[in-house]
Amino acid sequence: MLNIDQFELYSVAVITLLAVISPGPDFAMVSKTSLLKGRQEGILCAFGISAAISVHLAYTLLGLGVVFANNIWVINTLRYLGAMYLIWLGISALWPDIKAIVFDSQSRKTSELSKNKVSLQNKVTRHNxxxxxxxxxxxxxxxxxxxxxxxxxxxxxxxxxLLMELGYGAYIALAHFLWFALVACLLTSASIQQKVMIFKIWIERVTGLLMASLGLRLLIDLPLNTNTQ
Incomplete structure (x- = not known):
């Protein structure tokens, strides 16, 4: 029989919910994926976010979490990687506009023909x-x-x-999945999707700029964070 600390249980439940619903890169990623690729892809993105919780949970339960948190270089390395990933996502979203500026109209016609050849491959790899x-x-x-x-x-x-800690981890992962799956469903409702089809290009441009800007902001703030321990 598990000896459950009621105060601890309620604290974990409430703190997790507040952390999950706070805006951040995960919210931006699910929003972008849902609006531009549809509900199924948005839910798969939410599932990916939920699955990644196991990574943080694994090193925390192994006792490495406190070691990482007490070494500023580990956190800054993670921030660098996260910032570069966001910048890459932003550039990827803006890439059609970049190609339109760099290449002339003839090369764009050629790329349009080649786009049909890889459309089937894109459908297969889209879910992954x-x-x-x-x-x-x-x-x-x-x-x-x-x-x-x-x-x-x-x-x-x-x-x-350990069993209770694993239960907490499962709850945290489930909370992430349910919240972001709900976000994906709300953003792919019929009324919203009708508007998305009209402004799809601009939505991709805006989300691309936001992700790239967030990544650049993280890089700019890093030197200040390095000096504070």
Whole structure:
């Protein structure tokens, strides 16, 4: 019979919900995927985010989470990787406009012909791309790392059993999936999708700029974070 600390249980439940619904890179990723690729891809992206929780949970339960959190270079490395990933996502979203500027109209016609040849391949790889985009976004998110490390080191007691800790981890992963799956469903409702089809190009441009800007902001703030321990 598990000895459950009721205060600890409620604290984990409430803190997790507040952390999950707070805006961040995960929310931006699910929103972009859902609006531009549809509900199924948005839910797969949410599943990828949920699956990435296991990465943070694994090193935290192994005792490496506190070590990582106490070494500023580990957090900054994760921030660099996360920032570069966001910048890459932003550039990828803006790539059609970049190609339109760099290449002339003839090369664009050629690329349009070749686009039909790879359309089938894109349909096959699209689902995997949505999952792994969500997975990478959360795995490289220092906010999630610090949240889980802080939760397990400050809120969850050292006397809590491993089975209970795994239960907390499963709850955190499930909360992430349910919330972002709900976001994906809301953003792909019929009324919203009708408007998305009209402004699809501009939505991709805006989300691309936002992700690239967020990544650049993280890079700019890094030197200031390095000096503070």
């Amino acid at each position: 791309s949505a999952f792994w985009s969500g997975f990478a976004c959360n795995a490289l998110n220092p906010k999630t790392m610090l949240f889980i490390v802080s939760l397990f080191s400050q809120v969850i007691s050292a006397d809590t059993s």
